[in-house]
Amino acid sequence: MASVLALLEQSGLAIWIRESGVLYGYPLILFLHTLGLSTIVGLSAAVDLRLLGFASTIPLASLEKVFGLLWAGFALTTATGALLFVADATRHASNPAFFVKLAFVGGGVATVALVRRRVFRGRQRGPFLAAASLGCWVVALTAGRLMAYVSEFLS
Amino acid sequence: MNPAHLHLLLNHVPTIGFAFGIGLLAASLVRDSDDLRRAGYVVFFGVALAAIPAYLTGNAAEFVLKTAGEIQRDVVTAHQNAAMLALIPMEIVGLMGWFALWRFRRWHQAAILVLSIVTFALMARAANIGGQIRHPEILAAGAPASAPSWPSPAAMGAAFVLDHPWVWPICEVFHFVGLCLLFGVMLLVNLRLAGFIHGVPLAEVTRLLPWAMAGLGINIITGMLFFLAAPDQYTQNSAFTWKMGLVLLGGLSLLYPTMFDQEPDSTFDILHAAMTRKLIAACSLVIWIGVIFFGRFLPYLGME
Numbered sequence: 001m002a003s004v005l006a007l008l009e010q011s012g013l014a015i016w017i018r019e020s021g022v023l024y025g026y027p028l029i030l031f032l033h034t035l036g037l038s039t040i041v042g043l044s045a046a047v048d049l050r051l052l053g054f055a056s057t058i059p060l061a062s063l064e065k066v067f068g069l070l071w072a073g074f075a076l077t078t079a080t081g082a083l084l085f086v087a088d089a090t091r092h093a094s095n096p097a098f099f100v101k102l103a104f105v106g107g108g109v110a111t112v113a114l115v116r117r118r119v120f121r122g123r124q125r126g127p128f129l130a131a132a133s134l135g136c137w138v139v140a141l142t143a144g145r146l147m148a149y150v151s152e153f154l155s
Numbered sequence: 156m157n158p159a160h161l162h163l164l165l166n167h168v169p170t171i172g173f174a175f176g177i178g179l180l181a182a183s184l185v186r187d188s189d190d191l192r193r194a195g196y197v198v199f200f201g202v203a204l205a206a207i208p209a210y211l212t213g214n215a216a217e218f219v220l221k222t223a224g225e226i227q228r229d230v231v232t233a234h235q236n237a238a239m240l241a242l243i244p245m246e247i248v249g250l251m252g253w254f255a256l257w258r259f260r261r262w263h264q265a266a267i268l269v270l271s272i273v274t275f276a277l278m279a280r281a282a283n284i285g286g287q288i289r290h291p292e293i294l295a296a297g298a299p300a301s302a303p304s305w306p307s308p309a310a311m312g313a314a315f316v317l318d319h320p321w322v323w324p325i326c327e328v329f330h331f332v333g334l335c336l337l338f339g340v341m342l343l344v345n346l347r348l349a350g351f352i353h354g355v356p357l358a359e360v361t362r363l364l365p366w367a368m369a370g371l372g373i374n375i376i377t378g379m380l381f382f383l384a385a386p387d388q389y390t391q392n393s394a395f396t397w398k399m400g401l402v403l404l405g406g407l408s409l410l411y412p413t414m415f416d417q418e419p420d421s422t423f424d425i426l427h428a429a430m431t432r433k434l435i436a437a438c439s440l441v442i443w444i445g446v447i448f449f450g451r452f453l454p455y456l457g458m459e
Binding site for chain 2: 031
């Protein structure tokens with residue numbers, strides 16, 4: 001496992017992201033990661049607030065189209081997240097905050113998929129899933145934001 | 156033009172703008188005019204937004220004076236604290252004005268009028284102390300720059316962040332939560348404005364707007380705490396100037412879905428509105444994405 005991480009970290013791509021110092025390298029990837037995550041979390045939060053009873057007159061059917069954009073945001077976040085991971089593989093893999101973040105991103109994504117497949121089809125009432133979804137995103141954001149501090153604290 | 160110059164341009168906006176807003180609101184009471192009332196609220200909201208760069212450029216101006224070696228430290232500090240003491244109620248009036256534009260209630264008007272007058276007095280005091288920085292001739296002989304009993308929120312805010320190592324990381328977390336709320340709701344509202352989402356009246360979608368305002372509010376508070384703790388890091392960074400300029404524009408762009416959420420009725424209006432709305436939605440999204448861009452690039456771009 002450690003050798004795989006080291007291999008990733010020593011790849012040309014990882015070295016370029018980490019060390020090239022160009023604006024279209026690490027900073028751009030970080031920006032796109034933020035743009036993607038604010039799209040998925042923001043749109044998901046808006047749908048969740050609707051399911052929790054705010055603006056309850058918005059018909060759910062009219063929000064169906066939002067999910068396409070939401071998954072596009074997820075794809076962007078995952079792709080850029082993979083690049084950011086590769087650039088610092090060993091450090092991230094030894095950071096508990098990183099795994100907390102991954103777990104709760106997984107939870108958030110699962111709730112979004114369930115909201116789409118069950119609540120939007122009228123098979124299940126929304127508030128419980130919506131609250132779970134909001135909770136997952138807040139924990140994921142917190143763990144993600146604190147990763148740098150946890151890693152600094154551990155080293 | 157240097158930042159001190161920019162501060163001199165902007166620092167008149169809060170005081171004069173609020174006087175103007177109070178005048179409009181008072182006139183709306185006399186004439187019982189909804190149009191005047193709404194105009195007053197728009198002025199309060201806009202001035203509250205413009206007051207933020209007015210405050211921020213103050214630190215930039217201080218930096219200029221500091222490097223020129225001519226600074227009266229105690230007057231500047233008193234001015235800064237007086238400005239923050241006025242900025243806080245000013246942001247509250249701006250928020251209340253926005254709420255009144257979004258859903259008007261009778262009590263909004265009285266509350267806003269009273270608080271805006273108090274704010275105006277506090278802002279006039281801040282402006283008066285500010286004038287003494289470069290104009291000692293207006294100071295009566297022996298008069299203190301400010302009474303020591305006034306609260307000093309700017310210094311307290313900075314000390315709060317600097318004395319507790321957990322405050323900065325926690326503020327970063329909240330800054331991201333606020334960002335997601337603001338961006339998510341703006342995305343939804345603008346997708347509806349642009350016609351990408353349909354089957355729901357715009358007036359229903361705009362019921363989510365207070366969540367965008369909550370996000371904006373969280374980010375103004377947490378952002379201000381970052382700024383108070385490390386002002387030079389921001390005032391000396393051109394990416395920050397761009398970011399704050401775009402925040403001002405983005406905040407103003409919030410007014411469109413807030414005030415014009417009625418559906419057009421005639422065919423001409425529908426065609427005309429569709430174009431206008433698409434354009435406004437595109438501008439608003441570009442602005443907010445730009446805010447995220449310059450925020451993220453802050454450490455990499457614009458550091459001299």
